[in-house]
Amino acid sequence: MSIHLELDSLSVERLAMVLSGRPGMFKLFYDTEDCGCNGVLVILVIDAPNATDIAVQSDSYSFWVDRQQEQQFDSKMRLEADPSYPSFKISSDAGVLSSNVRIQDRRVNSKG
Secondary structure, eight states, X not given: OOOEEEEOHXXXXXXXXXXXXXXXXXXXXXXXXXXXXXXXXXXEEESSOOTTEEEEBOSSSOEEEEGGGGGGSOSEEEEEEOTTSSOEEEEETTEEEXXXXXXEEOSTTOOO
């Protein structure tokens, strides 16, 4: 299955601010550590994909998902930034996957 992620204009702006002109890419990830059985959807900022990651089609930025988590996502999704809060909503035609998605910077020498 291929995954396509559409970003609204505010998401594009916010992701650019997160990168702060430094190299990086994004990974959609269900963090299950200390979060219960289903996990919490987060956007990781990474230096490079893992060997098990697969590319997500996106016009604006490089996004990845872990092959083992691919079934958690729909083939066509939208990323929308919340204009009044530093979080995002990920949705598809089937519904909302998560409405309070946060960013975690996992790049080497990151400040986040």
